[in-house]
Amino acid sequence: MRAWRDDSLMDVLPLLPQTLADGFLLGAVYAIVAVGLTLTFGVLRIVNFAHGDFLALGLYLTYIGATWLHLDPYLSLVLVLPLVTLVAAFTYRLLIAPVILAPEHNQIVVTLGLSLILQNAMLAIFTADLHAMPSVLSGHIVRIGNVFIQAAALIASAASIAVCLGLYWLLRSTELGRQIRAAAQDRDAALMSGVNVDRMYLIAFCIGVGSLGLVAPLIAPFNYVSPSVGSNFTLTAFIVVVLGSMGNFVGALIGGFIIGLVEAVGGLLTGGSINFIITYAIFILFLLFRPEGLLGGRRL
Amino acid sequence: MKRMVGFFLSTTVLLAAFNTNAADAVKVGAVYALTGPGAVGGGDGMRGTELAIEEANASGGLKNHGGAQIELVKGDSQSKPVNAVGETERLINQDKVVLIMGAATSNETVPLSQVAEKYGIPHINTIPQQESMTNGSLKWTWSTTLIDSDYVAGIFHALDMIHKLDPKKTKIAVLCPDNEYGIEMGKQLKAQLADRKDLKVVSFIDYGAAAQDLLQPALKVKASQPDIVIQVGYFRAGVLASKAYEQLDFHPIVIGTGGMSGDPKLRKEIGKLVAWQFAVTPFSADLPAAQKTGAAFEKKFQQPLTLNSALGYFGTKVAIRALDSAKSFKPADIADALRKVKFRKDEMITSSDYIEFDQNGRNKGRDTTITQFQGDKLVTVWPPEKATAKPVLKNFNTP
Numbered sequence: 001m002r003a004w005r006d007d008s009l010m011d012v013l014p015l016l017p018q019t020l021a022d023g024f025l026l027g028a029v030y031a032i033v034a035v036g037l038t039l040t041f042g043v044l045r046i047v048n049f050a051h052g053d054f055l056a057l058g059l060y061l062t063y064i065g066a067t068w069l070h071l072d073p074y075l076s077l078v079l080v081l082p083l084v085t086l087v088a089a090f091t092y093r094l095l096i097a098p099v100i101l102a103p104e105h106n107q108i109v110v111t112l113g114l115s116l117i118l119q120n121a122m123l124a125i126f127t128a129d130l131h132a133m134p135s136v137l138s139g140h141i142v143r144i145g146n147v148f149i150q151a152a153a154l155i156a157s158a159a160s161i162a163v164c165l166g167l168y169w170l171l172r173s174t175e176l177g178r179q180i181r182a183a184a185q186d187r188d189a190a191l192m193s194g195v196n197v198d199r200m201y202l203i204a205f206c207i208g209v210g211s212l213g214l215v216a217p218l219i220a221p222f223n224y225v226s227p228s229v230g231s232n233f234t235l236t237a238f239i240v241v242v243l244g245s246m247g248n249f250v251g252a253l254i255g256g257f258i259i260g261l262v263e264a265v266g267g268l269l270t271g272g273s274i275n276f277i278i279t280y281a282i283f284i285l286f287l288l289f290r291p292e293g294l295l296g297g298r299r300l
Numbered sequence: 301m302k303r304m305v306g307f308f309l310s311t312t313v314l315l316a317a318f319n320t321n322a323a324d325a326v327k328v329g330a331v332y333a334l335t336g337p338g339a340v341g342g343g344d345g346m347r348g349t350e351l352a353i354e355e356a357n358a359s360g361g362l363k364n365h366g367g368a369q370i371e372l373v374k375g376d377s378q379s380k381p382v383n384a385v386g387e388t389e390r391l392i393n394q395d396k397v398v399l400i401m402g403a404a405t406s407n408e409t410v411p412l413s414q415v416a417e418k419y420g421i422p423h424i425n426t427i428p429q430q431e432s433m434t435n436g437s438l439k440w441t442w443s444t445t446l447i448d449s450d451y452v453a454g455i456f457h458a459l460d461m462i463h464k465l466d467p468k469k470t471k472i473a474v475l476c477p478d479n480e481y482g483i484e485m486g487k488q489l490k491a492q493l494a495d496r497k498d499l500k501v502v503s504f505i506d507y508g509a510a511a512q513d514l515l516q517p518a519l520k521v522k523a524s525q526p527d528i529v530i531q532v533g534y535f536r537a538g539v540l541a542s543k544a545y546e547q548l549d550f551h552p553i554v555i556g557t558g559g560m561s562g563d564p565k566l567r568k569e570i571g572k573l574v575a576w577q578f579a580v581t582p583f584s585a586d587l588p589a590a591q592k593t594g595a596a597f598e599k600k601f602q603q604p605l606t607l608n609s610a611l612g613y614f615g616t617k618v619a620i621r622a623l624d625s626a627k628s629f630k631p632a633d634i635a636d637a638l639r640k641v642k643f644r645k646d647e648m649i650t651s652s653d654y655i656e657f658d659q660n661g662r663n664k665g666r667d668t669t670i671t672q673f674q675g676d677k678l679v680t681v682w683p684p685e686k687a688t689a690k691p692v693l694k695n696f697n698t699p
Binding site for chain 1: 334
């Protein structure tokens with residue numbers, strides 16, 4: 001179905017600043033989700049198909065905090081972040097570590113299986129109902145000219161960028177970061193140099209997945225939670241990661257913004273679901289002509 | 301030894317009693333989306349079906365069949381048409397259900413009805429309003445709900461109602477999903493709006509049915525500066541559209557379809573944002589006959605009776621009555637009973653006036669009501685004879 005009146009460029013031009021703002025904010029959230037994914041891939045060389053489901057887990061923990069403990073999503077951060085990190089640590093020990101040296105297809109089956117288990121467990125516990133979570137910032141809109149931005153989205157985006165940069169600094173400028181990078185670059189050489197590789201893998205997995213425990217309460221006020229919400233983020237995060245080069249932090253950040261902007265501008269210029277086609281077309285084009293991504297070759 | 305003999309005796313008696321009940325039970329199938337993106341509506345439909353069957357069994361089962369109990373066999377379409385087909389095949393061939401109900405969306409229900417047609421098993425369409433299922437092409441489908449044109453007629457009743465309250469509200473924007481439901485509704489709305497010289501359509505925007513936010517479609521709607529937004533869609537789209545209007549500081553009069561603007565759960569999820577929205581719906585919870593069902597539903601599931609729950613419940617009640625009055629549980633006898641089944645006005649928990657099927661399996665007594673969230677309450681404001689409150693004309697997200 002097409003729009004009743006044709007959306008000429010002149011018609012949509014005045015709407016572009018709002019769309020760019022929406023795309024930028026969305027992109028920042030995609031970036032932090034993708035950064036976690038790219039970290040686990042870059043260090044552990046494991047493609048975590050359950051990545052988005054940990055975000056859904058974080059959102060449900062935020063929801064529990066809001067409904068049972070009457071905590072504002074921002075306050076529940078102090079519970080959700082450690083809990084998601086703890087779940088990540090257990091997941092690493094129980095499921096990821098045993099297959100870390102196994103063939104890739106074994107690892108894929110494990111993370112895919114974990115994704116299905118998490119989704120169905122959330123479905124069994126919380127049902128398929130969709131829930132929104134209000135916060136003190138709900139309804140607070142920041143207006144800049146004709147651009148309207150949710151204060152909560154602004155905070156989430158700022159925090160996402162800060163966390164991305166913080167993680168980049170951690171990896172580049174600290175002893176822990178150097179050891180993680182050593183484990184990522186050459187497992188055997190790192191072992192021979194006295195790096196506790198298993199410990200570095202655990203820390204990287206906990207940071208990569210645990211960052212979702214930070215994201216979840218921040219996006220909760222302007223998002224919703226349902227058992228399948230995570231899989232949408234997983235899919236987008238994969239596109240972002242491929243676009244920005246797998247295992248590359250800066251690439252994930254840039255890729256996140258690109259996909260956020262493409263989705264938003266695509267939504268403005270086209271109708272219905274066509275904007276998703278644009279996103280996937282970019283993904284396929286990159287896989288065909290530049291599989292190494294935007295910043296090809298430069299890893300952690 | 302005596303205790304052992306007693307144990308075996310009591311076990312045997314219990315098993316015999318269990319087997320007797322099992323032999324008497326009649327199996328009915330229900331296929332809804334219990335997982336996937338359509339699981340909110342599908343789960344609601346299934347819960348309604350569960351309650352109706354539980355109530356029937358508790359009140360003595362099918363009385364004309366020696367009190368036979370009804371056994372519900374569930375199928376999960378996973379929100380996919382292909383799985384709706386697979387699950388219907390399973391229920392018919394493996395579980396030997398005598399009748400099938402479902403699903404919650406047209407995309408799943410149309411292929412489901414084809415399977416029922418193939419095997420000659422009666423199918424009750426409880427929720428979707430797809431007209432093609434009851435236009436004479438299917439012999440084994442009976443629809444206890446509305447069709448698209450009923451919703452469109454209801455939307456025009458709402459427009460006329462608003463026009464009476466404020467004749468200056470003439471600029472209309474339409475927001476429709478790009479799925480089968482939205483396309484059909486959009487087509488009918490376009491055609492009828494074109495005939496209305498007193499109304500001016502300023503935009504007609506479609507949105508992705510699976511979109512994660514509706515900011516861009518809402519932005520385009522806002523840019524067209526309508527007085528009234530007609531929004532077609534389901535619960536999730538209702539949440540997303542309201543959030544988008546709030547962010548964009550957009551305050552139109554909103555008329556939505558039942559799932560998008562009239563679901564009782566909306567109040568809990570988006571609070572005051574749902575206030576003053578009008579919904580054209582096949583179910584109003586404040587109708588006298590619906591209140592008892594609403595209380596029973598809330599007691600069993602700790603949640604309000606939603607639109608889909610009510611439609612699932614009511615469709616199942618119709619199925620149960622037909623099963624009870626059928627000569628046997630053979631498909632032809634059940635079909636015969638469905639052709640004759642009737643529900644009087646005072647028995648209706650939905651907005652329709654009565655149930656009586658025409659030769660195509662379409663209910664002749666179809667009707668909609670218009671509801672509005674006023675404060676904490678979702679009240680019926682139209683038609684006047686069913687209204688429990690007067691309509692209040694206030695813009696979206698205004699005090």
